[in-house]
Amino acid sequence: MDTHMKASRRQFMQHTATGLALAGFGHSTWAQQSPLEMTRIVVGFAAGGTIDLAARRVAEKLHPGYAKVAVVENKSGAGGQIAVLSVKSAAPDGATILITPTSPLSLHRYTYKTLPYDPVNDVVPVSGAAMFDYALAVGPLVPASVKTVADFLQWCRAEPAKANFGSAGAGSAANLIGVGLGKAGRADLRHVGFRGSQPAILDMIGGQIAAVVxxxxxxxxxxxxxxxxxxxxxxxxxxxxxxxxxxLVEQGFKSLNHVGWFGFYVPAKTSPETIRRLNSGIAAALAAPDVIESLASVYMEPMPTSADRLGEMLKTETLFWEALVKTVGYTIEG
Structure with a gap:
């Protein structure tokens, strides 16, 4: 875990800069080939969230060079697992693309008893998509006097019946960050799972739950x-x-330092040439000024990578979550 904890945003940005520099080189190659009739980008969470926006902006740029029609499909549920399962079962022809946070492919093997797919062998990396910070937010259920994480944890200990937080699903990275926070702060911070962050936020601002990660x-x-x-x-x-x-690091929770990211994947057995062509298309999309601006509007930065680099990053993530799950003693879901 220590190596991961010391990784900074600078390392992520170095890989991003390399990807953006290569985008112009790859664009002419993928645009000259005959486009697919249709491609779909599958998102494992509800429409309206940040990952959904990233998928839609990239889909716009994949048309018409990569595919004549590019659409986004939201298949929410099980913290993104339904989307992975959907892509796993698709033909390996480049027409079905998964965009997902790392959780279903790295963390869930430690937070679920079984998975309906092999996270290593059923889908293969194509390119990074975007990176972001997680945040802890509180709503009107929590008094205005609560201004720090320490204040929040103290309030949770004083109001155990209200001490809960929502996330985009059981076993998600946000779920583990919240659990880790509760453990570190000696508070019984109960988790409430949703099909995406937006439904959780709606309940938080409505006063049904206290906080969301x-x-x-x-x-x-x-x-x-x-x-x-x-x-x-x-x-x-x-x-x-x-x-x-x-x-969180500033406020004393050093073990919860984590930069989140999304990546693009395709079904196993997709040809290397198709992966290279799609990688070039994604890099070109993420280099477009309007896409960079759009991602910035939802507090994300583009993160194009090579397919190999994405695979390496996923391995690092897997080791990080394995260690954190053991540290917090997370209870495996069904």
Whole structure:
């Protein structure tokens, strides 16, 4: 775990810069080949969230060079597992693409008794997509006097019946961060799973649950509207887009330092040539100024990578989550 904890945003940005530099080189190659009739990008979470936005912006750029028609399908449930299962079962012809956070492919092997797919062999990496910080937000159920993570944990201990948090699903990275926070702060912080961060946030701002852990960008419209407030972000340093929000590390929770990211994958047995062509298309999409601006609007930064590099990053993530699950003593779901 130590190696992962010391990894900084700078390392992520180095790989991003390389990917963006190669985008122009690859674009002419993939655009000259005959496009597919149709491609679909499968998202394992509800429409309206940050991963959904990233998928839609890339889909727009894959048309018409990679495919004549490019659509996004939301297949939410089981913390993203339904989407992985859907892509696993698709033809390995480049027409079905998965965009997913790392959890279903790295963390879930340690937080579920069984998985309906092999996270190593049923889908293969294509390219990184975007990176982001997680955040802890609280809603109107939590008093305005709660301004720090320590304040929140103290309130949880004083109000055990209200001490809960939501996330995009049981076994997700956000779930583990929340569990880790409760353990470190000696508070019985109960988890409530949802089919995506947005449904969880709706319950939080409605006063049904106290807090939500999720990608920072998921919260910001409601933060700006005064409906919820951020207590912390998860990166090693304060986020590029949230310089006024202290990190969990700053507030004493060093073991919860984590930069989240999404990646693109395709079914196993997809040809290397198809993967290279799709990788070039994704890199070109993520290099487009309007896509960079759109990602920034939801507090994300583009993260194109080679397929090999994405595979290496996923292995590192898997080791990180294995260690954290053991540290917090997470209870395996069904």
């Amino acid at each position: 999720g990608p920072t960008g998921e919260f910001m419209p409601n933060v700006k509207a005064g409906k919820c407030r951020l207590l912390a972000t998860s990166g090693l340093a304060r986020g590029k887009f949230t310089p006024d929000t202290p990190t």
